[in-house]
Amino acid sequence: MDYFLTEDQLMIQDLARQIAEEKVLPVRAELDEKEEFPRDLMKHFAEADLFRLNIPEAYDGMGLGGFEQALAVEQVSRVCCGVACTYAASGLGAYPLVLFGSEDQKKKYLPQIAAGKLGAFALTESTAGSDAGGIQTRAVLEGDEYVLNGTKQWITNAGEAEIYSVIALTDPSRGPRGASFFIVEKGDPGFSFGKREKKMGIRCSATGELIFNNCRLPADRLISKEGLGFIIAMRTFDKSRPGVGAQAVGLAQGALEAAVEYARTRVQFGHPIISFQAIQHMLADMAASVEAARALVYAAARFIDSGAKEVSKVSAMAKVFPSDVAMKVTTDAVQIFGGSGYMRDYPVEKMMRDAKILQIYEGTNQIQRNVIGQELHKEFGRRSRKK
Numbered sequence: 256m257d258y259f260l261t262e263d264q265l266m267i268q269d270l271a272r273q274i275a276e277e278k279v280l281p282v283r284a285e286l287d288e289k290e291e292f293p294r295d296l297m298k299h300f301a302e303a304d305l306f307r308l309n310i311p312e313a314y315d316g317m318g319l320g321g322f323e324q325a326l327a328v329e330q331v332s333r334v335c336c337g338v339a340c341t342y343a344a345s346g347l348g349a350y351p352l353v354l355f356g357s358e359d360q361k362k363k364y365l366p367q368i369a370a371g372k373l374g375a376f377a378l379t380e381s382t383a384g385s386d387a388g389g390i391q392t393r394a395v396l397e398g399d400e401y402v403l404n405g406t407k408q409w410i411t412n413a414g415e416a417e418i419y420s421v422i423a424l425t426d427p428s429r430g431p432r433g434a435s436f437f438i439v440e441k442g443d444p445g446f447s448f449g450k451r452e453k454k455m456g457i458r459c460s461a462t463g464e465l466i467f468n469n470c471r472l473p474a475d476r477l478i479s480k481e482g483l484g485f486i487i488a489m490r491t492f493d494k495s496r497p498g499v500g501a502q503a504v505g506l507a508q509g510a511l512e513a514a515v516e517y518a519r520t521r522v523q524f525g526h527p528i529i530s531f532q533a534i535q536h537m538l539a540d541m542a543a544s545v546e547a548a549r550a551l552v553y554a555a556a557r558f559i560d561s562g563a564k565e566v567s568k569v570s571a572m573a574k575v576f577p578s579d580v581a582m583k584v585t586t587d588a589v590q591i592f593g594g595s596g597y598m599r600d601y602p603v604e605k606m607m608r609d610a611k612i613l614q615i616y617e618g619t620n621q622i623q624r625n626v627i628g629q630e631l632h633k634e635f636g637r638r639s640r641k642k
């Protein structure tokens with residue numbers, strides 16, 4: 256389908272696809288098997304300027320939007336969702352700075368991220384998953400320094416990133432208004448890394464703990480003002496969730512292509528299995544749902560980039576629908592491969608494992624449905640008050 260991409264957008268899409276096929280494809284199975292971080296691949300991405308896409312031009316970026324970022328993420332995820340996750344998580348870490356950073360903070364950190372130093376975004380703790388309000392990490396102002404104590408868990412790019420956006424409580428008595436965001440650098444005193452997780456899927460991506468033990472930060476590492484932590488987190492997710500949708504679209508596209516190819520060559524009962532209507536119908540449903548997911552992600556990303564104000568509902572839709580599609584399409588791809596699909600010799604086994612995370616991180620799909628439901632409730636409340 257033609258999404259009327261500009262020449263620049265087509266170039267970004269082609270570049271990301273080329274890197275994915277030439278550099279990522281040959282190593283994806285090995286990285287997954289060894290649970291090895293794709294450090295060299297990130298260097299290729301940096302050389303190709305892919306980390307610059309949605310960093311503003313004033314800070315060595317290209318000043319493009321979430322849509323262009325989604326185009327690149329989709330192409331990488333078509334080949335490896337773990338590598339796409341590593342790349343996308345750096346952008347997620349940059350968003351609090353892009354959206355709320357001071358001029359000095361942006362000047363210092365954004366050119367580094369644009370050049371390929373990895374970022375990370377740290378909210379989750381053992382007591383705070385879907386209920387982000389359960390965070391316990393504290394930040395106490397002592398003179399001209401903040402002192403952080405606490406542990407973040409399951410942070411993508413933990414230990415590999417150089418720049419971390421971290422939310423902590425500055426005033427626990429104020430509930431959700433008592434949280435604030437900070438920039439923490441790898442190497443800051445009192446900042447270390449704990450357990451690295453062993454995962455079901457996206458196994459080359461690094462997921463681990465951040466430990467703050469009297470971690471002392473200069474006061475100017477506070478992003479924006481004290482008390483805005485959850486607003487910054489929600490605004491970040493509004494921007495980033497179509498990116499998870501783009502990971503899902505790419506992954507599902509990769510699985511669809513693998514399934515069509517296999518169905519054309521696998522012969523049973525004297526015919527390629529694609530000649531059986533049952534297989535054709537599965538492929539037809541897979542193709543239609545991938546295209547629907549892509550159309551939603553592209554429309555949502557373009558809508559958000561237009562500067563629209565009320566984007567939470569659309570952003571949640573652009574995460575929940577594509578990720579459910581990716582789970583279904585990758586599962587069906589394994590089914591079409593039969594027993595071979597269950598073997599690590601074929602890529603669809605990894606794709607099915609990788610798909611599951613897309614229904615979980617950046618807010619589970621239950622939480623996305625809560626967001627959509629609450630927004631519908633608000634919208635219809637406003638309409639009925641106007642009548």
Ligand SMILES: Cc1cc2nc3c(=O)[nH]c(=O)nc-3n(C[C@H](O)[C@H](O)[C@H](O)COP(=O)(O)OP(=O)(O)OC[C@H]3O[C@@H](n4cnc5c(N)ncnc54)[C@H](O)[C@@H]3O)c2cc1C
Pocket residue numbers: 344376377378379383384385386408409410411412454462612615616617618619620621622625
């Ligand atoms: C590989 C990986 C990478 C991650 N990367 C990051 C990262 O970079 N940064 C970061 O901050 N976090 C990260 N996370 C954390 C992730 O965002 C959380 O796991 C996710 O938000 C869900 O929280 P939880 O796992 O604690 O589940 P829980 O909140 O314990 O939920 C358990 C179940 O209950 C359901 N549930 C909970 N509350 C409700 C409700 N109100 N209504 C309906 N259902 C509900 C959930 O949908 C889920 O099915 C990562 C997680 C993983 C696994």
